[in-house]
Amino acid sequence: MRKKIPIGTVGLGLMGSSIATCILAAGHTVTALVKTMEHAKGARIRILGYLEELYEEGMLKENPALALARLTITDDVGQLEGFEIVIESIIESVEEKRTVYRQLETVLPPTAIIGSNTSAIPVTILQEGLQHPERLLGIHWAEPAHITRFMEVICGNQSDITFAHIIIDLAESWGKEPSLLKKDIRGFITNRIMYAMLREAFHLVEKGYASVEDVDRSLRNDLGYWITFAGPFRFMDLTGIPAYFTVMKDLFPDLDNSAATPALMEQVVKEGALGVGNAKGFYPYTEKSAAQWEKKFIEFSYDIRKLAEKYSQDI
Numbered sequence: 048m049r050k051k052i053p054i055g056t057v058g059l060g061l062m063g064s065s066i067a068t069c070i071l072a073a074g075h076t077v078t079a080l081v082k083t084m085e086h087a088k089g090a091r092i093r094i095l096g097y098l099e100e101l102y103e104e105g106m107l108k109e110n111p112a113l114a115l116a117r118l119t120i121t122d123d124v125g126q127l128e129g130f131e132i133v134i135e136s137i138i139e140s141v142e143e144k145r146t147v148y149r150q151l152e153t154v155l156p157p158t159a160i161i162g163s164n165t166s167a168i169p170v171t172i173l174q175e176g177l178q179h180p181e182r183l184l185g186i187h188w189a190e191p192a193h194i195t196r197f198m199e200v201i202c203g204n205q206s207d208i209t210f211a212h213i214i215i216d217l218a219e220s221w222g223k224e225p226s227l228l229k230k231d232i233r234g235f236i237t238n239r240i241m242y243a244m245l246r247e248a249f250h251l252v253e254k255g256y257a258s259v260e261d262v263d264r265s266l267r268n269d270l271g272y273w274i275t276f277a278g279p280f281r282f283m284d285l286t287g288i289p290a291y292f293t294v295m296k297d298l299f300p301d302l303d304n305s306a307a308t309p310a311l312m313e314q315v316v317k318e319g320a321l322g323v324g325n326a327k328g329f330y331p332y333t334e335k336s337a338a339q340w341e342k343k344f345i346e347f348s349y350d351i352r353k354l355a356e357k358y359s360q361d362i
């Protein structure tokens with residue numbers, strides 16, 4: 048059996064907590080570095096809740112309290128001395144992330160890997176000024192990280208790709224299905240494609256072609272039905288390539304390519320909408336219905352993970 052090396056993490060916000068949960072559930076000890084100990088107790092409770100959820104879903108075999116006992120939360124970077132892998136998931140700020148890497152470099156061996164869960168900051172920018180830029184990678188997770196199989200491992204201009212392969216092997220043992228980005232590009236794979244889709248979705252609504260509800264309904268029942276089974280390329284193989292070639296010629300020139308943020312987005316943000324987090328979004332919510340949507344989404348996340356595992360990508 049693979050030796051479970053201790054893993055360091057930085058930040059225990061929304062994603063940091065679910066990342067720590069995933070790694071604890073995989074049997075590692077985790078030392079999580081936080082800025083202040085003020086929210087440590089709350090983070091422990093949140094992580095225990097996630098572990099209990101995994102246990103109830105049959106995705107964790109051991110007692111959740113035993114898995115939690117492998118977690119140390121600290122505000123002392125010295126506790127990460129000698130670690131081989133540290134995964135940072137703090138706020139999306141270049142300055143703040145660089146400050147953390149500078150602290151980490153004072154205690155980590157030169158070959159230790161530092162992974163950043165940045166959503167959109169180019170890894171190359173985060174590598175600037177590091178003593179050992181070759182060991183910094185993007186390790187992009189999807190929330191909730193203890194349930195989703197998604198992971199993108201991204202090399203910046205100075206990354207050593209052998210480190211990326213080490214992370215990919217390890218992440219497979221955590222139940223992930225990682226993708227490798229050999230070269231840095233803003234937004235990586237899924238965010239580039241998702242934002243292209245979001246731009247077109249806003250375009251259809253703002254130009255009066257369809258309502259928010261109808262855009263959602265179409266996407267859920269078309270893309271939503273096949274996308275966990277097959278990516279776009281496999282889907283074209285399955286459904287016949289020439290038709291896509293023909294449609295591309297006519298449709299590409301017609302798609303929205305505006306660089307501006309959509310007016311509807313500007314409007315909802317100005318109105319203070321956060322989404323189900325504050326029961327204000329593109330749809331009307333009460334606090335109760337927002338909480339129900341959140342709960343239902345977690346249930347769905349477990350079901351879709353089980354479905355994906357049932358239909359493996361190996362034939």
Ligand SMILES: NC(=O)c1ccc[n+]([C@@H]2O[C@H](COP(=O)([O-])OP(=O)(O)OC[C@H]3O[C@@H](n4cnc5c(N)ncnc54)[C@H](O)[C@@H]3O)[C@@H](O)[C@H]2O)c1
Binds near residue numbers: 189
């Ligand atoms: N939320 C998502 O769905 C999602 C998805 C993919 C990637 N990400 C990325 O993950 C990162 C974290 O996002 P989040 O949604 O968890 O944010 P969040 O605001 O919930 O958590 C950020 C945490 O970082 C902590 N923090 C700030 N500075 C710190 C420091 N110097 N040391 C230790 N902790 C520090 C904050 O106290 C907070 O707990 C961001 O880079 C974000 O872009 C988020």
